[in-house]
Amino acid sequence: MPLTAWGVDDWPAQNECNPTPSIFDRLPFTxxxxxxxxxxxxxxxxxxxxxxxxxxxxxxxxxxxxLVLQAAAALEKIAGLDVSLA
Numbered sequence: 295m296p297l298t299a300w301g302v303d304d305w306p307a308q309n310e311c312n313p314t315p316s317i318f319d320r321l322p323f324t325x326x327x328x329x330x331x332x333x334x335x336x337x338x339x340x341x342x343x344x345x346x347x348x349x350x351x352x353x354x355x356x357x358x359x360x361l362v363l364q365a366a367a368a369l370e371k372i373a374g375l376d377v378s379l380a
Contacts, residue, residue, distance in 0.1 A: 333359040335366045339373055 327334045336349045350369065354362035 327353055331356050333357070333362040335362050337366045337369050339369065 332353055332355065334351055334353045336351050338347060339350045340348045342348055352362055352365050352369070354365075
């Protein structure tokens with residue numbers, strides 16, 4: 295998403311100055327990759343001044359899952375984030 299997190303009952307009215315009447319209008323950076331077979335991952339990378347979480351989306355070429363996961367792991371290591379599944 296090209297904007298910060300919002301409350302459960304407080305959906306954003308617009309996204310980069312464009313109206314967002316439906317859920318699909320709020321997902322322009324996630325939906326296109328799945329049908330194309332491009333792997334994508336969202337990696338936590340910090341917080342806003344209002345203490346809302348911020349993440350970076352990493353997208354790879356067709357079937358480059360391993361590369362995307364390696365990039366995500368590298369970002370987590372550099373940023374000192376521990377988001378392991380352990």
